[in-house]
Amino acid sequence: MRTKTLLLTAALGVAAAATTMAQVYSVNAVGYVNVSLVKGWNMIANPLQNQTDNSVAGLFGDMPAGTTVYKWNGTGFDSATSLGGGDWIYGGPEFTVVPGDGIFVFVPADAPAAPTVTFVGEVAQGDASNMNVKAGFQLIASKVPQAGKLSTDLKFPGAEGDSVYKWNGAGYDSYTCLGGTDWLPEEPSVAVAQSFWSYKAAAVNWTRDFKVNP
């Protein structure tokens, strides 16, 4: 998965200006992230809070017929399938995909070309960048569009016995936490908009309190 991130410079300019203006307490950062999909299975995430429409049709738009988006509901997958032309059918309950949600996307082998999906929206900051990681299996992603080592850079709260599984295109690579930033065989890294499976014995808060301009 090749990901290109561009946060709008205008928004960041405002953020920079905010540091010199004591009366300004918050700033929004908007931008877009292009995610190049491959034919077959992709395990990705929506890294930006779309302010108008986080539905599958709203996020993915016109995708090759047969493209399927799967979202974990805690016990199984809910799915939406593209008919082409921007039309989607849900195979069960309708759902949205917001930052923090991981999803599988299947692109059919007979698609004309591997598509790119462009996520547009606002960077999660402050409380909005924090999330609860449930006990058991959960398909999740960083709520902040950042790449890096999961615990060291993204502050994922690793506990002894935790497992993380990343999709490698054909199966899962697994990582086991020995506590904190100590992982076997190594600390997992994730790209922007890449999701992963978390398995935890107990629920925990993933606290970022992220700010574009700290």
Next chain:
Amino acid sequence: MKKILIMASLVASVSLMAQGTLMLANLGGGANAPVFETDGTTKVAKNAYKALVYVAADEAAAKTSTTPVGAAVIFNANGYFVGPTVTLTGFGPGSKPWVKVEVFEANFNDYATAANALAKVGVATFQLGSGLGGGEPPLPAPGLVGMPKIAVAPIPEPSVLALVGLGVAAFLLRRRN
């Protein structure tokens, strides 16, 4: 001997507990097999047909199965039905069971009733072309990958054919007399 029995029972219990997942859809999850009208080129109309799906370990069992793995799924687009994901006990993640898909007009509840009424029906039996979903961590369920082309048509049941045969015979006898 005792060890063999214990091992056999463990294998049997694991097999029984194996649970793969399958999406009841002829579009998505790797599937793209629209159902056509009798002309073989026009996709059947949205809401005009329903599909029932059966799963078994081999072709013969799939063909004779009378217990569908889920409720009938309505065609929610022209040519396509995209239904829910079902869990299949006894079929492990990654396995490729045999599948029978029955398609029939939506104002009937099953294939046999529709066929007896000379409504348009279609059926296909095939081995799933992609492994079932499930496992830990779970893989998403595939669609009905490998489903061959279905073109619906009225198919007289044997009893109907027998009645027609009797009628023809009676007609010929009467003409002879």
